Amino acid sequence: MTEMQLAELSRVLFFPVTMLLYLVAMGLYLYALAFTKVDRGADEPAIAGTRALRLATVVAGIGLVTHLGHIVTRSLAAGGRVPWGTMFEYSSVSGFLVVLAGLLIFQWRMRRPEVVGFLLLGSLLTMGAALLLYAEPGPLQPILNSHWLKIHVFSIMVAATVFTVGFIFNGLHLIRDTAEQRVAEARTAGLTGSTVGAAYSGGAGVGGAPVVVEEDEGPLGTEADRADAPADLADGGVRGPADGDDDVAYGAALRATISPWRLAIGTFLGAATISWVFIPASETVATGLRSFLAINLALVAAALLGWWFVAKLPSAATLDSLAYRTIAFGFPIWTFAVLTGAIWAEQSWGRYWGWDPKETSAFLTWVAYAGYLHARATRGFRGRGAAWLGIGAFAVLMFTYYAVNLVVTGLHSYGGLPS
Amino acid sequence: MSRSDSPLPPEANPSLRRPTDRGPEGPLGFAWSSLRMAWRWLRRMRTALYLLGILGLQTLLATIVPQFPNVPRTVEQWRTGEAGPGRSVSAIIELLGGYDVYGSPAFLALLLLLFTSLTACLLPRYRAWWRVLRRTRPPRSRHLAGQEQVVAFETDAAPDVVHTAARRVLARRRWRLRAEDADPGLPPQVAAEKGHVVREGGSLVFHTSFYVLLVAIVLGQLLGYSGQVGVVEGRAFTDTAVGYWSTHPGRWWDDADHRAFTLTLDEFHVDWHRDPRLGAQPRVFLSDVTVRTEDGREIERTIGGNDPMVVEGMKIHQLDWGYAPRVVVQDDGEIVHDGFLTMTPAEGGFWSGAVKAPGADPDLGFEVFFWPYAPPDEDGTPQLTGAPWADAPYMVLQEYRGDLRLDVAQNVNTLDRTGLEEGEILAMRPGSVAVLPDGVTVAFPELRRWVGFQVSSRPTAPLLLLGAFLVLAGLIPALYASRRRLWVQAGVDPGTGRTRVTVAGRAFQRPQAFEVEHGRIVAALRAAVDELPPSPPAAAQRTGDASTEVVQR
Numbered sequence: 018m019t020e021m022q023l024a025e026l027s028r029v030l031f032f033p034v035t036m037l038l039y040l041v042a043m044g045l046y047l048y049a050l051a052f053t054k055v056d057r058g059a060d061e062p063a064i065a066g067t068r069a070l071r072l073a074t075v076v077a078g079i080g081l082v083t084h085l086g087h088i089v090t091r092s093l094a095a096g097g098r099v100p101w102g103t104m105f106e107y108s109s110v111s112g113f114l115v116v117l118a119g120l121l122i123f124q125w126r127m128r129r130p131e132v133v134g135f136l137l138l139g140s141l142l143t144m145g146a147a148l149l150l151y152a153e154p155g156p157l158q159p160i161l162n163s164h165w166l167k168i169h170v171f172s173i174m175v176a177a178t179v180f181t182v183g184f185i186f187n188g189l190h191l192i193r194d195t196a197e198q199r200v201a202e203a204r205t206a207g208l209t210g211s212t213v214g215a216a217y218s219g220g221a222g223v224g225g226a227p228v229v230v231e232e233d234e235g236p237l238g239t240e241a242d243r244a245d246a247p248a249d250l251a252d253g254g255v256r257g258p259a260d261g262d263d264d265v266a267y268g269a270a271l272r273a274t275i276s277p278w279r280l281a282i283g284t285f286l287g288a289a290t291i292s293w294v295f296i297p298a299s300e301t302v303a304t305g306l307r308s309f310l311a312i313n314l315a316l317v318a319a320a321l322l323g324w325w326f327v328a329k330l331p332s333a334a335t336l337d338s339l340a341y342r343t344i345a346f347g348f349p350i351w352t353f354a355v356l357t358g359a360i361w362a363e364q365s366w367g368r369y370w371g372w373d374p375k376e377t378s379a380f381l382t383w384v385a386y387a388g389y390l391h392a393r394a395t396r397g398f399r400g401r402g403a404a405w406l407g408i409g410a411f412a413v414l415m416f417t418y419y420a421v422n423l424v425v426t427g428l429h430s431y432g433g434l435p436s
Numbered sequence: 437m438s439r440s441d442s443p444l445p446p447e448a449n450p451s452l453r454r455p456t457d458r459g460p461e462g463p464l465g466f467a468w469s470s471l472r473m474a475w476r477w478l479r480r481m482r483t484a485l486y487l488l489g490i491l492g493l494q495t496l497l498a499t500i501v502p503q504f505p506n507v508p509r510t511v512e513q514w515r516t517g518e519a520g521p522g523r524s525v526s527a528i529i530e531l532l533g534g535y536d537v538y539g540s541p542a543f544l545a546l547l548l549l550l551f552t553s554l555t556a557c558l559l560p561r562y563r564a565w566w567r568v569l570r571r572t573r574p575p576r577s578r579h580l581a582g583q584e585q586v587v588a589f590e591t592d593a594a595p596d597v598v599h600t601a602a603r604r605v606l607a608r609r610r611w612r613l614r615a616e617d618a619d620p621g622l623p624p625q626v627a628a629e630k631g632h633v634v635r636e637g638g639s640l641v642f643h644t645s646f647y648v649l650l651v652a653i654v655l656g657q658l659l660g661y662s663g664q665v666g667v668v669e670g671r672a673f674t675d676t677a678v679g680y681w682s683t684h685p686g687r688w689w690d691d692a693d694h695r696a697f698t699l700t701l702d703e704f705h706v707d708w709h710r711d712p713r714l715g716a717q718p719r720v721f722l723s724d725v726t727v728r729t730e731d732g733r734e735i736e737r738t739i740g741g742n743d744p745m746v747v748e749g750m751k752i753h754q755l756d757w758g759y760a761p762r763v764v765v766q767d768d769g770e771i772v773h774d775g776f777l778t779m780t781p782a783e784g785g786f787w788s789g790a791v792k793a794p795g796a797d798p799d800l801g802f803e804v805f806f807w808p809y810a811p812p813d814e815d816g817t818p819q820l821t822g823a824p825w826a827d828a829p830y831m832v833l834q835e836y837r838g839d840l841r842l843d844v845a846q847n848v849n850t851l852d853r854t855g856l857e858e859g860e861i862l863a864m865r866p867g868s869v870a871v872l873p874d875g876v877t878v879a880f881p882e883l884r885r886w887v888g889f890q891v892s893s894r895p896t897a898p899l900l901l902l903g904a905f906l907v908l909a910g911l912i913p914a915l916y917a918s919r920r921r922l923w924v925q926a927g928v929d930p931g932t933g934r935t936r937v938t939v940a941g942r943a944f945q946r947p948q949a950f951e952v953e954h955g956r957i958v959a960a961l962r963a964a965v966d967e968l969p970p971s972p973p974a975a976a977q978r979t980g981d982a983s984t985e986v987v988q989r
Contacts, residue, residue: 156709159721163742345915352911356904365742367662367753367890369900372506372538374499381495388488390915395481413492416499425499 023094024154030087031109036144038080039116039137045073046134047322050329070130077120077137084113095154101170102157104422108147114178115140131331132186132339138319139185145315146419149295149308165361172354173379177414179347180386184411186340187404192275192323194333194401199274200267268328275324284320287408288313291415298423337400340407341393348386355379374425378417385410478549478556487550494546498537501529511535551650558643565636574614574629576622577923583940584947585954590934591926593965595624598926598937601964602626605957611922626924631917635945638913645906652899658688662892668760668776669884672700675750675891693893695748696730704757704885708825716824723754723887739889749893756888759787759806761831761866766877767796778886779806780849785822790851791833792840799840800876801851802833818863829866829883835859835876918945922957937961 049069088110092100101107119136123129157166292312299305323330330336358379363369370376389406392398398406477483502510502520514520515530533540577583591598603613603626611628619625663680665673673679675698677691702724708716727735727747739745745752758779765773772795779787782805791802810818810830818830838856846852862870862878869879920943929936939958943950 155711155717156719159718160741165742349908349911349915353908356907359904360901361742363894363897364744365753367744367751367755367892369894369897372498372503377495377499381492381499384488384492384495388485388492391481391485391488395485397482398485413496421499 020094020096020154023090027087027090027094027154028151030083030090031144032148035080035084035087036141038076038083039141039144042073042077042080043134043137043141045069045076046130046137047326049073050131050134050326073133074120074124074130077116077133081113081116081120084109084116088113091154096156098157099167099171101174102161102166103152103155104150104418105147105152106154107170107174108143108150111174111178111181112140112144112147114175115143115181118178118182129331129339131329132189135185135189135319135323136182138322139181142312142315142319143181146312149311160365163361163365165357165364169354169357169361172350172357176347176351176354177418179343179350180411180414183340183343183347183407186336186343187407187411188320189323189330190333190336190340191401191404191408192280192320192327193271193330193336194404196271196274196327197333200270203270203274271328272324275327277321277324280320280324281317284317285313287412288316291412291419294420294424337404340404344386344389344407344410348390351383351386355383374421375417378413378421382410382414382417385413475556478553479560481557484550484553484557487546487553490546491550494537494543497532497534501534501537503537504535505539551646554643554646558640561636561640565633565640568636569633573618574612574627574921576614576619576625576627577921577940580923580925580938580940583923583942585941585943585951586938587940587954587958588936588938589958589962590929590932590936591962591965593935593968595926595928595935597968598935598961598965599624599626599924601968602924602926602939602961605960605964606922606924609957609960623925623927627921628923629919629921631919631945634913635917635919636914638910638915638917640910641906642910642914645903645910648899648903648906652896652903656686656894656896656900658686659895660686660893661689661693662890664755664888664890666758666778666886666888667699667701668778668886669701669704671776672698673889674698680891689893695750697747697750698728699752699889700726700728701887702726702736704887706757706885710823710825716822721754721757723889725752727752749895751892751894753890753892754887755890758886758888759808759826759829760884760886761789761804761806761829761880762882762884763791763802763804763833764877764879764881765791765793765796765800765802766879767793767800768875770795772796772800776884776886777804778849779804781824785824786820789849792842792848792851794840794842796876798837799842801836801838801840801856802878803836803851805832805834806830826883831864831880833862833864833878835861835872918943918950920944920950920953922954924961937965 046069049066052066052069088100088106091106091109092098095102101110115136119133119140123136124133289309292309295308295312296302296305299308331339358376359369362371362376385406389403389410392403392406502514504511510519514526514535515523517523517526520526529535533542537543580586593601603616606613606626606628609630611630612633614627616624661684663675663683663685665680667673675694675696677683677694679694705720705722705724706718707720709719710716721741723739725737725739725745727737727745729735729748735745735747737745739752739754741754744754758781760776760778762776763773764771772793773791777789777791779789782788785807787806787808789804789806791800791804793800807818807820807830808826809821809823809828811821811828813819818828820830835858836851836853836856837859841852841855844852859874860872862872864870864878864880866880866883869877871877920941922939922941924937924939926935926937928934939954939961941950941954941957
């Protein structure tokens with residue numbers, strides 16, 4: 018095949034093939050999540066859920082294969098170089114890694130298939146944004162032709178991917194934690210006489226001491242147990258709240274605590290702080306606005322999905338722990354990436370640190386995540402405060418990636434975008 | 437649990453706070469107590485978080501606003517309102533020191549505060565860590581059954597034997613053990629812990645590495661040197677204090693430190709992917725150079741973008757390049773200018789430069805515009821393309837007469853047009869000679885290229901690398917090492933007459949990994965106990981069928 022044909026094949030494999038497969042897999046994961054019920058005592062999910070889950074895993078697996086095919090053909094089309102030379106390629110590989118991590122680490126090792134649907138969603142958003150930055154495969158600039166490209170950019174990419182996963186957990190944690198706390202508050206305030214909020218008094222015990230739950234708490238005891246064991250991630254398979262009326266009532270109670278409108282508007286405004294860069298970066302204001310709206314609305318939809326499934330999510334404590342562990346895993350990688358970047362800069366530009374916008378913002382990202390990790394260990398910041406810091410740190414990461422590449426000009430302007 | 441046994445850093449452990457000792461009274465006392473308060477404030481993690489937040493904000497400002505040391509021209513445009521958000525906003529930025537964030541007093545003050553806070557946090561932690569390291573005393577557990585991981589089993593070995601075996605098993609796995617004779621009068625118990633020294637130690641190494649980095653950066657600024665120079669193909673420059681276009685010597689750099697080598701640019705190779713889809717993306721960017729050191733050695737080498745050359749500890753980087761047309765100007769039959777112009781790329785796909793000939797009377801100057809690829813169309817008019825390859829070079833000169841004011845510092849490549857009188861415009865191809873009506877002759881005999889080299893000396897680079905290594909070497913154990921404790925207690929069960937062994941454990945991080953480890957230790961202990969000769973009362977029973985109870989909370 019010629020390079021043109023390879024490029025075409027690669028493009029088709031990316032969109033529609035892989036993205037559609039991921040979309041279907043995501044739908045199946047969420048379907049499984051919605052219809053999964055746990056019988057008291059036994060951890061067997063209902064049949065519909067299991068089947069959907071199996072199918073979802075298979076579809077996501079096929080998606081991974083086609084995605085890998087896309088990456089390989091694209092690399093070949095560009096003359097056999099590493100497949101992360103432009104922003105599009107970088108985002109594509111990042112999306113691939115998110116799904117890979119979702120299947121291997123979170124579903125297979127940690128037995129948390131509940132979160133995989135949301136990881137697929139994150140991957141789809143990354144890939145959708147990548148499509149907005151699509152560039153034909155081409156050779157590298159000679160200045161990029163170094164072993165450091167493999168080391169530095171790859172570690173940046175892995176760390177950014179890990180932080181993306183951490184952001185998904187942080188976001189889900191905030192939604193779930195808000196719901197849990199409000200239900201618990203409602204219960205303590207005596208506004209609801211039911212047992213619905215009872216077990217969720219544990220929501221306040223993020224990372225702290227176990228919360229004692231009364232014996233007669235009924236089916237919700239399982240959930241409370243999970244809230245008590247923040248780092249206990251390997252237990253059980255697919256689990257939602259218990260069956261019966263309480264389940265429905267509890268889910269409704271959790272969902273009712275959060276106004277979808279406020280969530281949507283908040284997400285839109287939050288996303289807008291970064292996505293505005295697509296307006297000046299696009300050729301016309303109209304296409305820029307379209308990209309801007311598409312990204313924001315996609316994020317709003319993602320937030321609303323998280324809200325809809327709030328009752329089926331892992332407990333706030335579990336999500337908090339997942340987020341922390343993910344970010345703690347990514348932080349040394351990011352550190353390594355920044356350090357190798359300095360070494361490469363010394364090789365290439367003759368100085369290890371020049372306060373170039375990209376260097377500065379990579380450092381800013383480092384500071385933001387260092388802040389998150391410290392906050393996690395500080396009383397008064399732990400839990401929600403830390404989660405908000407984590408969200409902020411991710412915004413900084415996105416700023417580093419999109420705004421600095423697209424709007425601020427510096428030495429790192431290799432986005433590979435048609436100018 | 438005694439104070440010194442606490443695994444937590446002191447700031448998380450209120451019991452470690454020493455009671456405040458009263459200082460002197462009066463104004464001195466006030467100053468003293470304020471100082472103590474400030475110190476205590478700096479020690480708080482919350483303070484460190486706020487300081488990190490301010491550092492983040494300053495860095496953000498420096499990312500968005502162009503920085504004078506990096507892009508002075510852009511800053512100038514922002515100041516005059518040509519680019520950026522306008523003059524009034526620019527004035528505010530100026531007021532906030534936003535054009536040179538990293539050189540501003542606010543940034544220095546913040547850095548000082550951050551490092552003071554870091555020191556304030558670290559000093560007590562060093563002390564606590566040293567205490568853990570020296571007088572290691574893993575605490576006893578009063579209530580084994582209440583721990584997170586509890587496994588109990590029965591065996592026929594005597595309790596003392598089991599304890600000795602447990603010590604051996606744990607010592608082999610590098611657990612720190614509580615001294616056997618530490619608690620006279622209490623029932624014997626094996627108490628052990630692991631990971632405390634490594635985790636806290638890693639965190640300390642990580643934070644300490646910032647001092648290493650700071651020292652390396654500051655020393656590097658003082659001792660280092662960098663100079664930039666453009667060299668035309670076939671020409672040379674010598675590494676001396678005056679041999680460069682621009683220099684950045686450190687305060688402690690001595691002009692005698694120059695290595696006095698001579699670098700000749702033999703040939704420069706540059707080419708592009710001439711593919712319209714890629715928009716003239718460069719493909720090759722290499723300089724063939726010959727370096728002759730002061731003692732007469734000659735080194736031939738090719739310097740590439742990622743491949744600097746090192747000569748006697750000085751690094752030579754190839755940074756940029758440009759076209760260098762040779763322009764010869766004669767006024768009244770006398771050569772007033774003969775040299776290569778080092779043209780720089782301008783926006784719009786052409787290159788610009790200037791000819792300054794103060795030898796003419798009055799001074800003669802030319803603004804020079806250069807298009808590397810301007811092929812003629814059917815009727816011979818040059819088609820000005822933005823392509824960077826010099827396949828059809830085309831040069832346009834604008835003549836000026838008057839006082840060039842060369843006594844004022846100015847850019848080599850731009851003409852200060854104030855007070856100059858505009859003259860003729862001429863267009864030239866390589867090899868052409870133009871005679872102007874006023875008798876001036878301009879010739880464009882050849883086209884070469886020039887390369888911008890940077891020569892730098894960074895004596896603290898190894899120290900910086902060490903600092904970078906320490907950052908990672910500390911960070912990884914600080915984040916991933918888990919602190920855990922284990923207790924083994926064996927006693928004779930009055931009911932069965934056999935020995936009942938309880939192995940209890942608790943992990944402060946990564947409980948799942950510890951669950952596995954705990955299981956392995958129990959298995960190892962049982963295997964070790966099984967190898968021992970059974971104690972007399974229960975010799976008949978085999979230990980293999982000992983019942984195991986697992987209690988997990």
